[in-house]
Amino acid sequence: MALQWDVILAFVLIVSLISAVQSRSRKSSAPVLTSDWFFGYPTALKMFTQYRPMLVEGYAKFNKHAFQVPGIKGWIVFVGRELYDDVRKARDDSLSMPEQVKDTVALEYTIDRAVALDPWHNSVVRKQMTQALGAKFPEIYDEITSAFQDELKLSGKEWKPVYAHDLIIHIVCRASNRLFVGLPLCRDPVYTQISRDFSGTVMFSGFLINLFPTFLKPLVGRWITAAPRARKGFEKFLVPMIKDRWRKEQEMGELWEKDKPSDLLQWVMDASKEHDSTPEDITNRLLGVNFAATHTTSLSFTHVVYWLAARPECASILREDVDEAVAKHGWTKTALGEMHKIDSFIKESLRVTGIGATAMGRKAMKDLTLSDGTFVPKGASVVMNLWGIHHDPTIFPKPLEFDPLRYSRRIEAGESEAGNSLATASGEFLFWGGGSHVCAGRHFASQEMKTMLAVIVSLYEVKFEGLADGVRPKDRWMAYSCIPDMKQRVMFRLRE
Numbered sequence: 001m002a003l004q005w006d007v008i009l010a011f012v013l014i015v016s017l018i019s020a021v022q023s024r025s026r027k028s029s030a031p032v033l034t035s036d037w038f039f040g041y042p043t044a045l046k047m048f049t050q051y052r053p054m055l056v057e058g059y060a061k062f063n064k065h066a067f068q069v070p071g072i073k074g075w076i077v078f079v080g081r082e083l084y085d086d087v088r089k090a091r092d093d094s095l096s097m098p099e100q101v102k103d104t105v106a107l108e109y110t111i112d113r114a115v116a117l118d119p120w121h122n123s124v125v126r127k128q129m130t131q132a133l134g135a136k137f138p139e140i141y142d143e144i145t146s147a148f149q150d151e152l153k154l155s156g157k158e159w160k161p162v163y164a165h166d167l168i169i170h171i172v173c174r175a176s177n178r179l180f181v182g183l184p185l186c187r188d189p190v191y192t193q194i195s196r197d198f199s200g201t202v203m204f205s206g207f208l209i210n211l212f213p214t215f216l217k218p219l220v221g222r223w224i225t226a227a228p229r230a231r232k233g234f235e236k237f238l239v240p241m242i243k244d245r246w247r248k249e250q251e252m253g254e255l256w257e258k259d260k261p262s263d264l265l266q267w268v269m270d271a272s273k274e275h276d277s278t279p280e281d282i283t284n285r286l287l288g289v290n291f292a293a294t295h296t297t298s299l300s301f302t303h304v305v306y307w308l309a310a311r312p313e314c315a316s317i318l319r320e321d322v323d324e325a326v327a328k329h330g331w332t333k334t335a336l337g338e339m340h341k342i343d344s345f346i347k348e349s350l351r352v353t354g355i356g357a358t359a360m361g362r363k364a365m366k367d368l369t370l371s372d373g374t375f376v377p378k379g380a381s382v383v384m385n386l387w388g389i390h391h392d393p394t395i396f397p398k399p400l401e402f403d404p405l406r407y408s409r410r411i412e413a414g415e416s417e418a419g420n421s422l423a424t425a426s427g428e429f430l431f432w433g434g435g436s437h438v439c440a441g442r443h444f445a446s447q448e449m450k451t452m453l454a455v456i457v458s459l460y461e462v463k464f465e466g467l468a469d470g471v472r473p474k475d476r477w478m479a480y481s482c483i484p485d486m487k488q489r490v491m492f493r494l495r496e
């Protein structure tokens with residue numbers, strides 16, 4: 001038995017080595033930042049801890065132009081602002097986003113094969129869901145305020161220490177699911193726990209699966225993903241709901257059109273008619289959206305809360321911004337649209353310390369030449385150097401400084417509101433990616449984060465436990481991901 005395992009291991013290693021040699025055999029014409037000794041594996045391993053310093057070094061050394069580094073799966077060509085339009089405009093048959101995601105997150109195993117191969121529900125998120133955000137705002141606001149109350153359970157003038165990410169992920173999960181499936185399911189402890197736990201496992205299990213050669217992925221995928229359990233867990237709730245809605249549609253005919261629920265589940269169900277979907281397939285798509293929405297928003301907003309705790313003097317400025325807009329329009333989407341300082345505070349938090357150092361990863365599906373003359377071979381990745389661009393002093397004066405009103409001042413000075421707003425993707429704000437795959441949920445995520453910040457400054461006081469004003473705990477970096485210090489607690493108390 002022991003001998004068999006030795007043989008299997010040796011076989012896997014040989015196949016992996018052959019595929020590593022193949023994937024590295026052709027380079028881009030961009031300069032190489034580091035050594036590519038031993039197929040670049042030492043550099044690829046170094047990138048687990050040194051990813052951001054390498055991006056900083058390459059951006060400076062090659063004067064913002066493209067450079068390449070050997071990654072785990074092959075050559076990575078990091079590009080600057082000048083090639084944003086190349087990446088943005090590229091179609092999936094030349095620079096492919098789904099193929100890159102396959103190489104990093106292995107969605108067909110970590111979520112579901114049909115969802116990964118034909119994510120038609122993304123356009124429902126992009127269109128129907130985004131169009132409904134104004135009408136759905138009162139519900140999202142209600143969910144956020146009640147989730148804060150339920151989670152914090154504050155009374156009197158006591159300070160309460162909490163782990164910010166733990167608090168925020170509970171609130172984000174409830175608020176998003178209020179839009180996705182409505183009440184009462186968005187508050188169900190079992191349903192929301194599946195969403196929170198599952199979303200956290202996808203990235204890591206995707207990374208592990210991708211270490212194996214293609215023919216072993218289905219086997220490994222079955223062992224190491226949480227997807228089958230999460231799918232089953234979600235099915236228990238959603239399949240009966242979907243069947244019940246279909247039954248009512250049959251029975252009620254035209255009346256159903258007027259009375260049917262207005263939530264993502266229903267919009268996906270309506271769109272599913274063109275795709276012959278089963279209730280299980282619809283459920284998997286909801287699980288996929290939960291993955292896209294939960295950890296991205298909660299990690300991002302934890303960074304925002306940390307900046308608020310580190311800079312308590314900003315709270316009164318933000319509160320005024322909220323009070324002014326709410327006095328004119330009540331708690332509405334229109335009021336939120338006028339909260340430029342709230343918007344600016346979040347955008348600046350995510351510029352200085354976003355959740356990642358790169359953006360818009362694309363896999364070259366054929367040999368191609370970028371507009372600056374850089375040759376990219378089939379199989380290499382092209383990735384925007386987000387960190388370099390977001391910290392470039394020619395774009396952002398004093399780029400390492402947290403300047404909370406950086407963007408709202410630009411609007412006050414007459415610059416375009418759209419160009420400076422949080423939800424706008426651009427070559428200078430790569431947080432949402434760009435082009436045809438730009439984040440489909442960015443308007444909702446922006447609305448959700450702005451509402452959470454507006455609610456916090458209106459109802460609570462916030463500070464770090466055991467840290468002086470102005471001090472923000474150090475972030476942790478894992479490859480290109482930036483994770484706020486999860487051990488630091490934040491204190492909340494009710495405002496007078």
Ligand code: HEM
Nearest residue numbers: 122292293296297300360432433434437438439440441445
């Ligand atoms: C702060 C929170 C979020 C961040 C930072 C974020 C970021 C991103 C990024 C970087 C992409 C890839 C874009 C590209 O490569 O060009 C993306 C895609 C996507 N996001 Fe988000 N996202 C967030 C929240 C959400 C939410 C709340 C939803 C859904 C409600 C969502 C749904 C999607 C979908 C469906 C895609 C795939 C779009 C496509 O391939 O056409 N995201 N997101």
